[in-house]
Amino acid sequence: MSEAFITVREGDLDLLIIVDHASAHVPDDIDLGIDPTLLREHIAIDIGVAEVSQLLAAQLNCSAILAGISRLVIDLNREENAPGLLPVMSDGHAIPGNRDADLAERMRRFHHPYHHQVAAMLDGMTSPFILSVHSFTPRLASDPAQQRPWDIGILYNQDDRAARIAIPMLEAAGLNVGDQLPYSGQLLNATMNRHAEANGIPYLGIEMRQDLVDEAAGQRRFADLLGPIVLECRNRLS
Numbered sequence: 129m130s131e132a133f134i135t136v137r138e139g140d141l142d143l144l145i146i147v148d149h150a151s152a153h154v155p156d157d158i159d160l161g162i163d164p165t166l167l168r169e170h171i172a173i174d175i176g177v178a179e180v181s182q183l184l185a186a187q188l189n190c191s192a193i194l195a196g197i198s199r200l201v202i203d204l205n206r207e208e209n210a211p212g213l214l215p216v217m218s219d220g221h222a223i224p225g226n227r228d229a230d231l232a233e234r235m236r237r238f239h240h241p242y243h244h245q246v247a248a249m250l251d252g253m254t255s256p257f258i259l260s261v262h263s264f265t266p267r268l269a270s271d272p273a274q275q276r277p278w279d280i281g282i283l284y285n286q287d288d289r290a291a292r293i294a295i296p297m298l299e300a301a302g303l304n305v306g307d308q309l310p311y312s313g314q315l316l317n318a319t320m321n322r323h324a325e326a327n328g329i330p331y332l333g334i335e336m337r338q339d340l341v342d343e344a345a346g347q348r349r350f351a352d353l354l355g356p357i358v359l360e361c362r363n364r365l366s
Contacts, residue, residue: 151178202214
């Protein structure tokens with residue numbers, strides 16, 4: 129068992145759910161120097177993603193890999209030379225414990241094992257499809273004027289094959305869908321660039337609005353909506 133990730137294996141469908149920001153856990157030997165209440169906020173965890181992903185894994189009979197540590201410990205959805213890899217600020221909050229942290233040690237302990245496990249799980253599939261699950265805050269403390277009205281966003285870099293299938297299906301289900309919103313996957317898509325686009329593996333990257341998936345009823349609603357759409361993407365592209 130690794131502290132860097134948790135694996136969920138619900139069946140043998142060649143579909144891997146990847147959840148980079150599933151946890152708010154901070155190991156006991158790491159002091160971020162922040163108010164512990166911040167670990168319940170979006171700066172520490174993508175609210176709702178672990179629950180939705182576990183529901184989807186059970187529904188689709190597939191596997192999932194969930195981050196085991198907070199994005200404030202190290203951001204698993206960043207390239208190894210990216211500025212935000214070890215955050216010292218997040219949405220206006222200082223993370224003083226990271227200023228003198230040993231980046232190489234955090235990489236060795238968390239980032240490398242997580243991505244090695246992602247690669248190993250994909251290598252075990254004959255014709256894989258990836259679902260990347262994130263969630264976004266409806267409002268940023270550092271930019272309160274920014275409007276984020278979408279129920280769900282679909283992100284991608286160069287490979288938009290699954291996005292083109294999913295977006296009209298999500299709209300038909302009554303959702304307000306952001307295409308490359310609330311931000312573009314061409315700017316922030318590290319895990320999918322590494323494991324999907326670099327290897328020609330089709331994928332769907334989703335961002336759910338956090339106030340819609342912060343409780344069990346909303347999590348179940350999104351899992352029920354997403355399951356058939358993800359399966360349709362996988363069946364048409366794998």
